[in-house]
Amino acid sequence: MRVFNREREEHLHSLGCQDCERFITMLQLISIVLLAALLTAILVKGSEVPSSQEHDKEKQHILQKLDQLKAGLDHLCRPCPWDWTLFQGNCYFFSTFLKKWKESVIACQGMGAQLVVIKSHEEQSFLQRTCKKKGKAWMGLSDAKEEGQWLWVDGSRLQWRNYWSAKEPNNDGNEDCAIFSNGGWNDMSCLAESFWICKKPSWPCPK
Structure with a gap:
């Protein structure tokens, strides 16, 4: 039910x-x-x-x-769909219900977006602040293919590691998916359920 x-x-x-x-x-x-x-x-x-x-x-x-x-x-003209948030030319959807990591990837794809891939320090700060208010949320980062080799869902490699919380990632119990937690990034089991964040480019509006 x-x-x-x-x-x-x-x-x-x-x-x-x-x-x-x-x-x-x-x-x-x-x-x-x-x-x-x-x-x-x-x-x-x-x-x-x-x-x-x-x-x-x-x-x-x-x-x-x-x-x-x-x-x-x-x-x-709305640069983003309803219930999405605009930030620096991109639209972000913060879910209100929980999913496993793979289910979150599929849900974002169904909305013409992708589980969020972080491209800048400003974007990281914005998402981290928002998650402190809304709760832990999946991002599009995983090392499920090869332990320790963190890849974004768009196929690009993780270029920095200073956003992990202290002593993370620790792969405690086969934790292969990355999540926003209160103090920074954390690795969790991909089968755990959490909120999730989708991202896609905003629509152009007439000037």
Whole structure:
């Protein structure tokens, strides 16, 4: 029953995100249709108004409306899906339920992302601070293929080791997957359940 409820929660969460994105897309399509209608009105008015002065005044009024519409479209643009957090050009999803490491990898892939791969000290600091508030969370780092050879899920090697907690990683009980803990990184059994973090690039918004 617990597994069924968790799968149902994940399914509803996925549908919720999809519905939000569809809603935003529909608003943008409606705005584009309105924009086309206003442009058509400019052409029609141009042929109906005899006075060039009145035509210029009407044109100026319509251009102001177009600027307002564009500002509204820019406001609608979200660089990240709902329930994701923006940081330095990337979107991060912090789960609200627990999974094993491999299940977390698959869950992120299902959302068009990957279990988080850390690329900078700033990113590490941001994620570590967030995990202190939300709880321990999986990252996309493992040495399951070869003990002591830590690889990210994108295939790249771990380039630094100073984020591990004291005396970690210690591989106590076949611990092959990395997790954010309170004091830094820790290695845990990949079969343990924890929160998890997904990462993907943000969407560009009009400037």
